[in-house]
Amino acid sequence: MARGVDSNRLEAVYRERFSDFLRIAFAITGDEALACDAVQEAFAKALRSSESFRAESALDGWIWGILINVARSLRASKVRGLGQDAIDAVVHLDAEQGESEFRRWVAALPERQRLAIFLRYWVDLDYRSIAVALDVEVGTVSATLNAAHANLRRLLKEVAP
Secondary structure (H helix, E strand, O other), X not given: OOEOOOHHHHHHHHHHHHHHHHHHHXXXXXXXXXXXXXXXXXXXXXXXXXXXXXXXXXXXXXXXXXXXXXXXXXXXXXXXXXXXXXXXXXXXXXXXXXXXXXHHHHHHOOHHHHHHHHHHHHOOOOHHHHHHHHXXXXXXXXXXXXXXXXXXXXXXXXXXO
């Protein structure tokens, strides 16, 4: 079993997919500065632990898993620093800024469903890579996406004439 990933390969992934990583980190943290910090910290962490990568795993999934965990951690730190009134104000501002109804629906999904949707349709990862990123089985990815689709269909039917 081969272990490790070359730093040049990590750098190539970083350069090729930076905007995707930033977009998902923002979706998790809700803050541009935290999203940038999350991407930087995730790749620093990937470099520090590059020897722990197992070659039979999907590299994309491994990196996404690190990013998701770092972004969640930064989001939790931010939320701990905010009172509920500040959180409510942020949610209200987001709604006033003309977010599309569909974006609000996706944002309202449970976190695993939302992340699976982002990773599948915004980042175009395959089910295996999503499974690695979310630290679940491939069948769980399928079930999670199915549940997300059902939730979105239900919301669409509620607004359809």
